Amino acid sequence: MAPIHCPIEGVTYHPPERAARWLADGSWVDGTVGDALRASARRHPDRLALISDERSLSYAELDEATERLAAALLQAGLNPGDRAMFQMGTTVETAIALLACFKAGVVPVCSLPQHREVEIGQLARQTGARGYFVQADFGAFDLVAFARQMMQAVPSLQHLVVARGKGDVDGQGLQALIGAMPLETARKLLERVRLGPRDVLSFQLSGGSTGLPKIIPRFHGEYLAHAAGWQRVYGIGEQAxxxxxxxxxxxxxxxxxxxxxxxxxxxxxxxxxxxxxxxxxxxxxxxxxxxxxxxxxxxxxxxxxxxxxxxxxxxxxxxxxxxxxxxxxxxxxxxxxxxxxxxxxxxxxxxxxxxxxxxxxxxxxxxxxxxxxxxxxxxxxxxxxxxxxxxxxxxxxxxxxxxxxxxxxxxxxxxxxxxxxxxxxxxxxxxxxxxxxxxxxLRDNINRGGEKIGCEEVEEFVSRHPAVADAKLVAMPDPFYGEKGCVFLVLRPGMAAPDVKELAQFLVGQGLAKYKCPERVEVVDAFPVTRVGKVDKAALRATAAQLVAQGAGA
Incomplete structure (x- = not known):
């Protein structure tokens, strides 16, 4: 039976007999993502693995870059089983950083660049993350300065890695770490890392109806097989x-x-x-x-x-x-x-x-x-x-x-x-x-273009506004994103309602991610209720949809 080499307290593991059955019947892959990449690089060293408008990498180049970065992370003081916050976009550097962590046994906490104090603070404290990867050129917001601010607030965060920054970024630049690690030294360091299919690969995040982040451990053997399963469904082979x-x-x-x-x-x-x-x-x-x-x-x-x-x-x-x-x-x-x-x-x-x-x-x-x-x-x-x-x-x-x-x-x-x-x-x-x-x-959340927004979390933040007595957030239809948030407000006596822009500025100032901010504000005297006296969110959703259909001003 494949052992768990780097057990993490707080992770619920599948029972050994269940994991053994899945490994035996091929429902899990008996290997790790790092070893899978090494095997792909041996089979197709010159084939392009990643293509982007900025740069492309062959399998040999990707394997080498991730070997060197993985070893550099270990040399810097991170250990297999440690967690690392991630705030990076869809770039080649993000792929390199993720795959290097997979090889080193460092577990990425897959947060988003749009997350701010509320989300990053909760996630970092909850996971005890020691590493922090950020992309320096993601939009106008200074993620590097933000990361350093969060490192002051969360003592466990000790190791900052900056991708796509100018210069060496105080020795913490991703490319500098790769460049300073010889390939042979890297391979010798990584030979000591023991990982298997039952070890945690990454911490993914689930959207939900509350503000508390729900963290989902994904495992090496499980993720490899899950990806292979959907590839079979879609007919995706190695030439795809x-x-x-x-x-x-x-x-x-x-x-x-x-x-x-x-x-x-x-x-x-x-x-x-x-x-x-x-x-x-x-x-x-x-x-x-x-x-x-x-x-x-x-x-x-x-x-x-x-x-x-x-x-x-x-x-x-x-x-x-x-x-x-x-x-x-x-x-x-x-x-x-x-x-x-x-x-x-x-x-x-x-x-x-x-x-x-x-x-x-x-x-x-x-x-x-x-x-x-x-x-x-x-x-x-x-x-x-x-x-x-x-x-x-x-x-x-x-x-x-x-x-x-x-x-x-x-x-x-x-x-x-x-x-x-x-x-x-x-x-x-x-x-x-x-x-x-x-x-x-059934659940009380909004799916805004694939990003899940917990309504209760946003309602709690909106209710902090001095003009708001109570708030209820519901989904409204949107032709591009599928859904956006419409917030219904009951105001305090004599107060004026904030408009969408003012409310967003207030919420972002409170540390909420911008994409969670309501994109329509409606004022009501009272919320509709069901026959048992609970707020009737179905009625609010119907009202929001009707207002969108009518094109009424937000």
């Missing part, structure tokens, strides 16, 4: 080329773009931001075979009217969260809906799947050992055939438990051990394959 323009730190970015590249010889084209015209140019120039979107890309593509000037003949599949039928008619290439949740389930359909499955369901899992059920949210009884129920799952890709969060874990699973997604779905059997269509959510 994938394009990715969304956050690389996301669970989706790593499973769809980073791990297939490291483990399977897939070339990944990286874009630092969504730019539809440039995306199509890159697909044409680099003969991209697969494009995936979890955010606002599909609506922007549907609005793009200059497709005729782009050659998309290399593209075998475009996968998106929704609207695959419209997108396929617009692009003229096979498109399919997908579903993904950081807690461990990916659903999808390949380019050769029947149109109904691709367009009107989210597809099926790529792992035969995954168990999916639809349950009544209250009774936890099975939903009737053809009926709607809460999607619940267990299996090789399912988290065993949130990190250091026993209270959350107590309610996150059914009595039979299925993880509860809070997503309502319906099952469909298409050519003998059971697929699932998304019907709505």
């Amino acid at each position: 080329r994938v394009i990715w323009s969304l956050p690389l730190l996301h669970n989706a970015g790593q499973l769809y773009a980073l791990i297939p590249m490291a483990a399977s010889g897939v070339t990944t084209v990286l874009m630092p931001r969504v730019d539809i015209a440039r995306m199509l140019e890159l697909i044409e120039a680099h003969r991209v075979t697969h494009a995936l979107s979890i955010g606002p890309i599909a609506p922007q593509l549907l609005a793009y009217r200059e497709l005729a000037r782009h050659d998309l003949s290399s593209l075998r599949l475009f996968a998106t969260m929704s609207r695959a039928d419209l997108l396929e008619a617009h692009l003229g290439v096979p498109c399919s809906n997908l579903y993904g949740i950081t807690e461990g389930m990916l659903l999808g359909s390949g380019p050769d799947a029947p149109a109904f499955r691709r367009h009107h369901t989210q597809g099926a899992s790529g792992c035969p050992a995954d168990e999916l059920v639809l349950l009544d949210p209250q009774s936890q009884e099975r939903a009737p055939a053809g009926g709607m129920g809460e999607l619940c799952f267990r299996g090789p890709s399912t988290l065993a438990g949130y990190y250091a969060s026993p209270e959350t874990n107590a309610s996150a699973f059914t009595r039979e051990g299925f993880y509860r997604t809070g997503d309502m779905m319906r099952a469909h059997v298409v050519d003998g394959v059971t697929c699932y269509s998304f019907e709505g959510r």
Whole structure:
């Protein structure tokens, strides 16, 4: 049985007998991401691993850079099992930093560059992070100064690594660390690192309805197999080329773009931001075979009217969260809906799947050992055939438990051990394959282009405003992001409501990430309530949707 070489207190590990079964039947891969990258570099040393407008790296170059950085991190004082905060964008440097941590056994805490004092403070304290990786040129905000500020506030943060900074950044520059570490020395240092498939690879973050970060440990063997499973669904072999323009730190970015590249010889084209015209140019120039979107890309593509000037003949599949039928008619290439949740389930359909499955369901899992059920949210009884129920799952890709969060874990699973997604779905059997269509959510959050916003967290911050007596945040429809936040306010007597800009300035000043700020403000005398006296958020969502449809002023 593969041992856990670097156990981390607070991580819930799958029982040894379960892990042994999954390793034996191929549901987990008996290896590590670092070893997978080394093997890919031996097979394809000269093949391009990463392509971007700024720079591209072959497999040999990527393997060498990550070896040297991994060893430099260990030499600087980080140890296998240590955690490191990450605030970086979608760049080659981010890929190098992540893969170097995977090789060294340092566990990335996959936060975002947009996170501020509230999120970074909570996450750093909760994980006891010792490292901190930031990108110096991400937007106008000074992430380097912010990181140093947070290091003063959180004593465990001791090791700062700055990517894309000017000069040496006080000896903490990513390229300086790589340059100062000889390759042979690096390989000798890394020979001492003991890691296996059951060791923690990364700490991913889940969106939720509260302000407390929920941290999801992902494991080397599990992540490798999970990525391989979705590649089988989409027909992605080692000759494939994938394009990715969304956050690389996301669970989706790593499973769809980073791990297939490291483990399977897939070339990944990286874009630092969504730019539809440039995306199509890159697909044409680099003969991209697969494009995936979890955010606002599909609506922007549907609005793009200059497709005729782009050659998309290399593209075998475009996968998106929704609207695959419209997108396929617009692009003229096979498109399919997908579903993904950081807690461990990916659903999808390949380019050769029947149109109904691709367009009107989210597809099926790529792992035969995954168990999916639809349950009544209250009774936890099975939903009737053809009926709607809460999607619940267990299996090789399912988290065993949130990190250091026993209270959350107590309610996150059914009595039979299925993880509860809070997503309502319906099952469909298409050519003998059971697929699932998304019907709505139970939980109180907003999905803004793939970023989950917990409504209770934002409400608590809005209620700190001196003019606000109470606040309720709900999702409102948006053509690009899918959803944005609309906040309903009950004001204090004699006070004037803040507008969207003023409220955002207040919330950011309180340390909340800007993307979480409400993008519509509505004032009410009182909130609608249900028959049992609870705030009727369904009624508020309906009101917000009606206001958007009417085009009423925000």
